[in-house]
Amino acid sequence: MPEPKSFHEVFIDELRDAYDAEKQLTKALPKMARAAASDELRTAFEDHLAETEGQIRRLEQVFASLDEKPRGKHCDGIAGIIEEGKSILEEDIEETVLDACLIAAGQRAEHYEMAAYGSLIAWAQTMGHAEAAELLQETLDEEKAADEKLSSLAEGGINAEAARTAQAGGERQRASKKDDGKLRRGPAAARSASKKKPGRR
Numbered sequence: 001m002p003e004p005k006s007f008h009e010v011f012i013d014e015l016r017d018a019y020d021a022e023k024q025l026t027k028a029l030p031k032m033a034r035a036a037a038s039d040e041l042r043t044a045f046e047d048h049l050a051e052t053e054g055q056i057r058r059l060e061q062v063f064a065s066l067d068e069k070p071r072g073k074h075c076d077g078i079a080g081i082i083e084e085g086k087s088i089l090e091e092d093i094e095e096t097v098l099d100a101c102l103i104a105a106g107q108r109a110e111h112y113e114m115a116a117y118g119s120l121i122a123w124a125q126t127m128g129h130a131e132a133a134e135l136l137q138e139t140l141d142e143e144k145a146a147d148e149k150l151s152s153l154a155e156g157g158i159n160a161e162a163a164r165t166a167q168a169g170g171e172r173q174r175a176s177k178k179d180d181g182k183l184r185r186g187p188a189a190a191r192s193a194s195k196k197k198p199g200r201r
């Protein structure tokens with residue numbers, strides 16, 4: 001029977017998990033950036049993509065500091081979060097609402113990573129891997145900043161814009177019920193219709 005895994009081995013496994021998660025995110029972030037209607041949101045995703053590539057390099061430094069080869073181990077957690085995000089992109093959603101959804105999906109990923117790095121740092125410190133702990137802390141700080149950036153975009157107008165679209169949609173629905181199925185194109189309806197970019201998907 002194989003020996004039960006040591007704390008150090010589990011730590012290395014979790015680093016591999018994080019390494020794989022970051023790699024998965026480098027594939028998902030460009031899709032999220034392309035889907036974003038808000039220029040600021042698109043820039044936030046693009047900036048975080050560049051940061052994520054740096055985080056991969058940083059994890060390679062962590063592996064080197066521990067005399068380990070950098071290797072990924074499939075991260076089911078982030079794969080699930082990315083899968084959920086993908087299903088949002090496949091749905092027909094008003095673009096301002098989609099921006100709010102993209103932020104929510106992005107923040108799910110950030111929080112997952114923040115939890116993972118938080119544990120990795122605590123474990124590295126406990127095991128006396130000071131260099132690894134320091135490097136991982138730099139990444140955790142970036143994840144937190146990315147999460148805060150997404151919150152500020154949501155609270156700075158994207159959620160409110162999505163709510164306005166929802167209101168306009170509600171008005172349209174009520175109007176169409178009243179007009180017995182005929183769509184009334186009031187100013188709100190026209191505004192949201194004109195905002196739909198052709199050929200987003």
Ligand SMILES: [Fe+2]
Pocket residue numbers: 022025052055113143
């Ligand atoms: Fe990351």
